[in-house]
Amino acid sequence: MTRFSKRALMIRTIAVASLLTAATPAWALNYYELEVYPYRTAAKGELELENSSAYTLAGTRAGDENRHIFRNTFEVDYGLSNRLEFAAYGDFFRDPGTGRVEFGGQRYHLRTRFFQKGELPVDLGAYVELEMPKHDPDTREADVKGIIEKDFGKWTVDLNPGLEKVLSGSNANGGWDFHYAAGLVYRMNETVQPRLDFFGDLGPINHVSSWNGQEHLISPAVDVNFTPTFHVLAGAAFGVTNATEQRLLRLKMEWEFY
Numbered sequence: 001m002t003r004f005s006k007r008a009l010m011i012r013t014i015a016v017a018s019l020l021t022a023a024t025p026a027w028a029l030n031y032y033e034l035e036v037y038p039y040r041t042a043a044k045g046e047l048e049l050e051n052s053s054a055y056t057l058a059g060t061r062a063g064d065e066n067r068h069i070f071r072n073t074f075e076v077d078y079g080l081s082n083r084l085e086f087a088a089y090g091d092f093f094r095d096p097g098t099g100r101v102e103f104g105g106q107r108y109h110l111r112t113r114f115f116q117k118g119e120l121p122v123d124l125g126a127y128v129e130l131e132m133p134k135h136d137p138d139t140r141e142a143d144v145k146g147i148i149e150k151d152f153g154k155w156t157v158d159l160n161p162g163l164e165k166v167l168s169g170s171n172a173n174g175g176w177d178f179h180y181a182a183g184l185v186y187r188m189n190e191t192v193q194p195r196l197d198f199f200g201d202l203g204p205i206n207h208v209s210s211w212n213g214q215e216h217l218i219s220p221a222v223d224v225n226f227t228p229t230f231h232v233l234a235g236a237a238f239g240v241t242n243a244t245e246q247r248l249l250r251l252k253m254e255w256e257f258y
Helices: 003-023
Strands: 047-058 070-079 084-094 101-113 123-133 138-152 155-169 177-186 192-204 215-227 230-239 247-257
Antiparallel strands (some): 084 101, 138 155, 230 247
């Protein structure tokens, strides 16, 4: 092997390794899961199939290491009861250097809601997730979210404050990381519902990152209910800080089976 080919191989290896590590970084916004969870859960016996994708047009201001990366998630939800659902995810990403699709990891969640809608001043739920990323020095992570929803006429506000903890891996001795998702939805009619979503990660709660070290996204989008059982969300997302990927496209398709 020539010196040039050895050097090219080494550069390529480092670049791909950096990309894989960046695909699911610890203490960072999870670009696989740009989703705001509502109060509603799957009904008992209901099966939901989802495919969510995010395509990064422009990476962070610190560098373009994630530019043109394509992330895709396949999700299966099942209603264990009318108030409790279970979901399994498979995360994948396309390496822009090689064009190959790589497995990014797996996740599992339980999501529940409390009381009936409207019984409390705000509708409440909870979410617990186990994450097992593949290309990450942290091999097990737990994510706990609150779900808060309130209707105001044709408007709905959803808040998902969350805490994440590394259970095993390089950062297992670290504390809890604070992140959030929020959505403002306008229920224009039964078919089309424009929305504005927000996603962010502030870093460890005992040592919040500086503003430009935090990640914050603003995402205008629209929900379209093509049929009562087939829904599509499409939108864009824009990074606010230096550490956030700057421009993304989002697409989620959901099929419901009863």
